[in-house]
Amino acid sequence: xxxxxxxxxxxxxxxxxxxxxxxxxxxxxxxxxxxxxxxxxxxxxxxxxxxxxxxxxxxxxxxxxxxxxxxxxxxxxxxxxxxxxxxxxxxxxxxxxxxxxxxxxxxxxxxxxxxxxxxxxxxxxxxxxxxxxxxxxxxxxxxxxxxxxxxxxxxxxxxxxxxxxxxxxxxxxxxxxxxxxxxxxxxxxxxxxxxxxxxxxxxxxxxxxxxxxxxxxxxxxxxxxxxxxxxxxxxxxxxxxxxxxxxxxxxxxxxxxxxxxxxxxxxxxxxxxxxxxx
Amino acid sequence: xxxxxxxxxxxxxxxxxxxxxxxxxxxxxxxxxxxxxxxxxxxxxxxxxxxxxxxxxxxxxxxxxxxxxxxxxxxxxxxxxxxxxxxxxxxxxxxxxxxxxxxxxxxxxxxxxxxxxxxxxxxxxxxxxxxxxxxxxxxxxxxxxxxxxxxxxxxxxxxxxxxxxxxxxxxxxxxxxxxxxxxxxxxxxxxxxxxxxxxxxxxxxxxxxxxxxxxxxxxxxxxxxxxxxxxxxxxxxxxxxxxxxxxxxxxxxxxxxxxxxxxxxxxxxxxxxxxxxxxxxxxxxxxxxxxxxxxxxxxxxxxxxxxxxxxxxxxxxxxxxxxxxxxxxxxxxxxxxxxxxxxxxxxxxxxxxxxxxxxxxxxxxxxxxxxxxxxxxxxxxxxxxxxxxx
Numbered sequence: 001x002x003x004x005x006x007x008x009x010x011x012x013x014x015x016x017x018x019x020x021x022x023x024x025x026x027x028x029x030x031x032x033x034x035x036x037x038x039x040x041x042x043x044x045x046x047x048x049x050x051x052x053x054x055x056x057x058x059x060x061x062x063x064x065x066x067x068x069x070x071x072x073x074x075x076x077x078x079x080x081x082x083x084x085x086x087x088x089x090x091x092x093x094x095x096x097x098x099x100x101x102x103x104x105x106x107x108x109x110x111x112x113x114x115x116x117x118x119x120x121x122x123x124x125x126x127x128x129x130x131x132x133x134x135x136x137x138x139x140x141x142x143x144x145x146x147x148x149x150x151x152x153x154x155x156x157x158x159x160x161x162x163x164x165x166x167x168x169x170x171x172x173x174x175x176x177x178x179x180x181x182x183x184x185x186x187x188x189x190x191x192x193x194x195x196x197x198x199x200x201x202x203x204x205x206x207x208x209x210x211x212x213x214x215x216x217x218x219x220x221x222x223x224x225x226x227x228x229x230x231x232x233x234x235x236x237x238x239x240x241x242x243x244x245x246x247x248x249x250x251x252x253x254x255x256x257x258x259x260x261x262x263x264x265x266x267x268x269x270x271x272x273x274x275x276x277x278x
Numbered sequence: 279x280x281x282x283x284x285x286x287x288x289x290x291x292x293x294x295x296x297x298x299x300x301x302x303x304x305x306x307x308x309x310x311x312x313x314x315x316x317x318x319x320x321x322x323x324x325x326x327x328x329x330x331x332x333x334x335x336x337x338x339x340x341x342x343x344x345x346x347x348x349x350x351x352x353x354x355x356x357x358x359x360x361x362x363x364x365x366x367x368x369x370x371x372x373x374x375x376x377x378x379x380x381x382x383x384x385x386x387x388x389x390x391x392x393x394x395x396x397x398x399x400x401x402x403x404x405x406x407x408x409x410x411x412x413x414x415x416x417x418x419x420x421x422x423x424x425x426x427x428x429x430x431x432x433x434x435x436x437x438x439x440x441x442x443x444x445x446x447x448x449x450x451x452x453x454x455x456x457x458x459x460x461x462x463x464x465x466x467x468x469x470x471x472x473x474x475x476x477x478x479x480x481x482x483x484x485x486x487x488x489x490x491x492x493x494x495x496x497x498x499x500x501x502x503x504x505x506x507x508x509x510x511x512x513x514x515x516x517x518x519x520x521x522x523x524x525x526x527x528x529x530x531x532x533x534x535x536x537x538x539x540x541x542x543x544x545x546x547x548x549x550x551x552x553x554x555x556x557x558x559x560x561x562x563x564x565x566x567x568x569x570x571x572x573x574x575x576x577x578x579x580x581x582x583x584x585x586x587x588x589x590x591x592x593x594x595x596x597x598x599x600x601x602x603x604x605x606x607x608x609x610x611x612x613x614x615x616x617x618x619x620x621x622x623x624x625x626x627x628x629x630x631x632x633x634x635x636x637x638x639x640x641x642x643x644x645x646x647x648x649x650x651x652x653x654x655x656x657x658x659x660x661x662x663x664x665x666x667x668x
Binding site: 078101102105106111117119126129130141143144145186 | 288289290514517518519521522524525527528529531532533534535536537538539542543546
């Protein structure tokens with residue numbers, strides 16, 4: 001939000017005077033609010049009048065067939081793609097369409113990509129250290145010191161993601177599942193308010209999936225979590241609220257049972273998927 | 279590496295001193311400086327152990343190359359920017375020093391002009407170009423040694439990194455940069471002595487450049503500069519900023535996504551590296567007695583990268599070893615079999631790439647790791663490495 005605009009709003013505290021710890025205003029409930037968002041790539045509408053609201057502390061699963069616009073939706077939220085129209089608000093104060101990627105990241109929106117990208121040459125510990133919410137300008141980074149507080153925070157996250165024993169190992173030697181957890185750990189280090197998790201269990205073993213489900217459900221409540229996933233079994237095991245996307249807009253929303261009994265949904269997605277599974 | 283992340287001293291500049299590799303490096307370097315000084319001063323000429331002024335001078339040249347290699351390793355090894363134009367920063371630092379040395383000549387030049395260097399008198403210029411002013415003052419010239427290459431790197435890097443030019447494209451434009459500068463400096467109208475460059479130097483801050491004592495002093499000064507440059511680079515790479523650089527090298531988009539403004543980090547490291555290269559050039563010029571546009575030649579910049587690759591990328595000390603080894607070999611070969619030098623260089627590069635892909639430093643690391651594995655006394659360490667391999 002531009003400084004001038006924020007100064008002219010006399011009914012609230014100036015942005016730059018608001019306490020840094022919780023800059024996101026969620027008093028009205030939703031932490032993420034997307035309204036009438038449309039994106040078109042050369043005439044093809046990847047997102048078409050999308051309306052989506054995520055409440056603070058919620059765990060939301062988003063499903064939909066390929067090309068439904070799931071990844072584009074995440075790109076919009078994180079500032080990678082600019083929509084042609086519509087509005088996207090984080091809390092009720094931050095207009096995400098006016099912010100760039102690093103600003104959105106430091107505001108507290110963390111994204112886990114489909115393919116785990118951890119820094120393979122750095123140790124697990126160092127990966128988490130870099131991800132930590134901190135002053136990320138050049139000189140503060142150059143002179144940054146390792147304090148007991150930071151170490152405790154990293155240890156805490158290492159505990160959560162179950163990689164404590166591997167803390168000094170280079171991230172390059174981790175298994176696929178372990179890399180996914182490290183990625184989630186890196187997101188947690190940023191103390192995000194909203195976690196966007198793209199296909200967390202792709203390529204995971206059954207046990208790894210269970211472990212991931214525990215991890216994500218454990219996070220909900222403290223953080224808002226949005227999970228995009230293809231694996232129906234996994235979605236069923238963690239989901240409370242499910243949103244089905246189809247051709248760039250919301251097709252259905254509700255609990256897993258409601259959604260999976262919706263004839264429209266069965267037609268475009270679940271039916272096909274069940275046949276495949278059977 | 280992670281052990282130092284957690285348990286080293288807190289102040290970033292003194293952090294390298296608690297590292298074993300830096301302690302060893304500084305120990306070896308200081309011992310070498312002391313030994314050469316001793317053999318030069320205390321052992322009488324004629325004794326086979328005596329190190330002559332020529333050799334001292336040669337070693338000084340190697341040390342300035344070593345500093346240049348450290349600068350290149352900082353950007354290539356730790357930031358992943360393969361600069362094929364670092365010779366340009368080296369040469370600009372060298373020209374800044376050369377301009378100072380030219381002004382020091384005063385009226386003792388061939389034409390005896392009190393202000394104008396010989397080549398300007400020869401070109402019938404009647405006054406000093408604006409950019410030559412101030413170079414009669416040592417402090418100004420020495421500041422320019424760092425500032426001029428730094429400024430060029432700042433402008434060039436700002437444009438390149440802001441447009442997210444990386445990888446092979448960046449390598450190509452750095453090569454183009456140094457080539458363009460070479461062509462420019464060849465022109466007499468540029469005011470840098472054209473083809474012949476700057477030479478015929480007399481003295482530096484009052485010391486006669488032809489005396490053995492000055493040569494020894496320059497050699498020692500270069501050694502100290504190498505030590506300081508090495509410590510600075512180590513301090514950078516062991517800081518959190520160094521880890522951000524490595525992260526940028528391996529996954530730039532991911533690093534940006536963590537909230538780091540990658541282009542600024544790249545710019546910072548690039549400028550520091552360019553300034554170190556400039557310093558190396560400034561120490562090189564008084565020792566070889568000439569600076570001309572051939573230092574800008576693309577081949578030279580590529581050669582620097584070869585030194586680093588041979589010594590071992592992303593270790594810093596490997597760059598020093600590589601620079602000294604290759605240049606020592608060059609001195610020997612061009613003396614014994616001048617025609618064979620390029621073949622020898624090529625052969626060295628092929629052999630190292632095939633048998634020592636991580637360079638000479640990689641060999642050290644390999645031996646160290648073997649030694650550690652032989653004596654795994656730490657049960658905790660054993661435990662984690664076992665689990666990791668599972």
